[in-house]
Amino acid sequence: MSTHEVIVVGLGGMGSATVRQLAARGVRVLGLERFTPAHDRGSSHGGSRVIRQSYFEDPAYVPLLLRAYELWEEAEKALTSYRGSVDLLTLTGGLYLGPPDSTTFAGSLAAAREWDLPHEVLDAAAVRARFPTFTPGDDEVGVYEERAGFVRPEATVAAHLDLAARDGADLRFGVQVLDITETAEGVRVRTTDGSFEAGHVVVSPGSWAPGLLADLGVPLRVERQVQYWFAPPRGVAPFVDHPVYVSELASGAQIYGFPSIDGPDGGVKVAFFRRGRDTDPDALDRVVTDDEITEMRDRVAATLPGLAGPVVKTVPCMYTTTPDEHFVIRREANVTIGCGFSGHGFKFVPVIGEILADLATTGSTAHSIALFDPRRFA
Numbered sequence: 001m002s003t004h005e006v007i008v009v010g011l012g013g014m015g016s017a018t019v020r021q022l023a024a025r026g027v028r029v030l031g032l033e034r035f036t037p038a039h040d041r042g043s044s045h046g047g048s049r050v051i052r053q054s055y056f057e058d059p060a061y062v063p064l065l066l067r068a069y070e071l072w073e074e075a076e077k078a079l080t081s082y083r084g085s086v087d088l089l090t091l092t093g094g095l096y097l098g099p100p101d102s103t104t105f106a107g108s109l110a111a112a113r114e115w116d117l118p119h120e121v122l123d124a125a126a127v128r129a130r131f132p133t134f135t136p137g138d139d140e141v142g143v144y145e146e147r148a149g150f151v152r153p154e155a156t157v158a159a160h161l162d163l164a165a166r167d168g169a170d171l172r173f174g175v176q177v178l179d180i181t182e183t184a185e186g187v188r189v190r191t192t193d194g195s196f197e198a199g200h201v202v203v204s205p206g207s208w209a210p211g212l213l214a215d216l217g218v219p220l221r222v223e224r225q226v227q228y229w230f231a232p233p234r235g236v237a238p239f240v241d242h243p244v245y246v247s248e249l250a251s252g253a254q255i256y257g258f259p260s261i262d263g264p265d266g267g268v269k270v271a272f273f274r275r276g277r278d279t280d281p282d283a284l285d286r287v288v289t290d291d292e293i294t295e296m297r298d299r300v301a302a303t304l305p306g307l308a309g310p311v312v313k314t315v316p317c318m319y320t321t322t323p324d325e326h327f328v329i330r331r332e333a334n335v336t337i338g339c340g341f342s343g344h345g346f347k348f349v350p351v352i353g354e355i356l357a358d359l360a361t362t363g364s365t366a367h368s369i370a371l372f373d374p375r376r377f378a
């Protein structure tokens with residue numbers, strides 16, 4: 001008999017939330033991670049991630065988001081009482097700007113209306129008056145919601161790992177999983193540090209899914225995405241008490257960004273949503289070219305001209321994208337997978353942990369996950 005009931009492969013955003021959930025339920029869990037806790041070589045680093053509720057990607061995500069907010073708060077409380085005060089989720093308000101028929105504006109509004117989420121619709125003049133860092137053209141409109149903000153990815157991963165370890169999870173780092181095979185009793189996971197057996201395995205390998213889950217039959221694209229920190233020419237003050245935002249131009253190019261959270265010299269973060277170039281996850285190019293910086297500065301200048309100063313920092317990261325940009329979640333026999341989070345998964349991290357733990361322990365979940373079935377690509 002193996003000593004572990006469940007093995008979790010990959011302890012990034014999703015895997016760390018899953019081991020936390022399993023350990024809290026008293027499951028004997030082994031977590032295996034190739035790199036270090038909360039590392040910067042995958043998809044869950046860069047200090048901040050937008051979290052919002054009026055979800056333009058699809059209103060079907062809204063109930064998951066509402067549950068995620070509860071779990072973010074629950075994790076903050078659990079960790080604060082265990083280790084001292086910690087900030088994982090910060091509400092700043094969120095502004096979604098674009099032409100009236102853009103995905104960003106029309107999609108956010110549709111989700112807010114469908115789920116009766118508190119929101120305001122602002123014309124361009126109202127946006128300029130209330131949020132003076134933005135200079136939308138007269139043909140742009142905005143949705144503002146108060147219950148948006150940002151979460152901290154590295155602190156979240158570390159928090160979930162700490163809580164899992166407190167509750168008895170066996171977490172091992174610097175261990176690379178080589179392959180996973182089914183056995184009569186469950187699964188065998190072969191690693192660079194020996195083989196492990198358990199009744200069930202959860203596989204959450206982020207951008208390494210195309211290699212480790214090659215049989216899945218989902219055409220995943222691994223995309224390099226750069227996070228930029230600009231030093232605003234007139235200082236960060238206008239960006240301190242500032243909403244998170246997504247801005248889409250008529251050309252379709254979406255950027256999103258954050259308030260100043262890294263101090264007066266830390267710069268203010270902004271990034272393109274999508275439009276990344278393909279990468280091998282083991283050969284992520286960390287050099288950001290002048291052309292890339294210029295493209296971003298021009299895009300920022302079109303929407304927030306007071307931000308477009310020198311760049312103080314750039315950090316690449318990876319998206320793992322499905323053809324329809326919806327997630328992949330499924331249990332099949334003794335294997336549960338969670339991957340293809342398509343550049344918008346972090347805000348869901350605690351609820352994905354809950355779902356993957358539900359599937360691993362009971363075979364089903366009360367959450368609605370029909371949208372994520374990989375058989376849609378068959």
Ligand SMILES: Cc1cc2nc3c(=O)[nH]c(=O)nc-3n(C[C@H](O)[C@H](O)[C@H](O)COP(=O)(O)OP(=O)(O)OC[C@H]3O[C@@H](n4cnc5c(N)ncnc54)[C@H](O)[C@@H]3O)c2cc1C
Binds near residue numbers: 034044
């Ligand atoms: C630039 C950028 C900005 C983003 N912005 C947002 C945002 O604002 N809001 C939002 O909601 N989402 C955002 N996302 C997306 C979100 O961060 C990802 O969807 C999420 O982090 C994915 O988590 P994951 O657990 O799938 O991957 P990861 O966190 O990368 O975890 C996968 C883990 O598996 C490990 N692993 C892989 N293979 C093996 C193996 N063989 N053996 C052992 N371990 C292995 C890896 O080392 C890694 O630690 C952004 C992503 C990027 C890159």
